[in-house]
Amino acid sequence: MNPLRRILSRFRRSADMVGTPPYSRQVFADAGRDAVDFSRRYAEPMNYLVEHRMMELGIPTLRIGAGDPEHGIRHAAFHPYDTIGGSNGPGGRLTVDSGVFNPELMAGTPGQTAWRKARLRDRVDAVIAHEYEEAMCGGHVEALIRGPDTELPIPESARNLLRSIRGDRPER
């Protein structure tokens, strides 16, 4: 390149991109915090998708979503600030949260490898089924046991994920 042009190009404003380019954005070292950050940015479409999925699975409308007054959420099926995968509140209201984006959510448990490898769709289905069973039978341990045999029409891959979380060995 002509040296004069090269010097001029240094003073010219590049119109390629405004703001910080995606490749130079900092990524959190903690997968959980990264999941919260991602969930916060995509909370609205995720809420739509989770609500839609719960309706597809036959969850009664009154049990889809809950409020989170601490974070100014009046009613939503997807809570971006929670980090536990999902929850069931009073009245059996089911929610899914940023934990579904966290590959390390089940770290230190029998299902950690299966969770890490699972697709997002299966994770969401597994969370919904677990919380549904927990709301029905009233306990976390019972939900772990009953989760894979849930009456909800979740796919076999989500049932396998729940079996792994329960501690079953994978079928060969």
Next chain:
Amino acid sequence: MLHNLTVGHLDTTLVAERGSRVLKPLEDGTVQRHLNALAVRRDGDWILGGGKVEFRNGCVIVPWLSAGTNFVAEEFALRMVRDTGCQLIDLEHGRVIDPTMLRGSPKNAVRKPFLARARRLMENRWKRG
């Protein structure tokens, strides 16, 4: 999917609506004493029974239920209730936890504060070479 225990001086009337109002922060000295006894320090974080401890608004949040029960976290919560009279809640699930529901650790599974400190000092000495 997972359950956390929030330990703190909280207004439990708001728990059912997933709200929490902290009446006063937990005493730092008591928290540190029990963490010294039960938790391990890793990369600047306290790890209690395999899960990371969080501090938020004067409360301590400990991992409780996942594939199994975190009995060390239960022991920590029980000690905090005994020493400070604080409340235990499962904030995300909108439940107040009755301390009698918790089992805690068996006595021989819990490290003594003095031994924990001695072990940490020895570990630091080994690291320094």
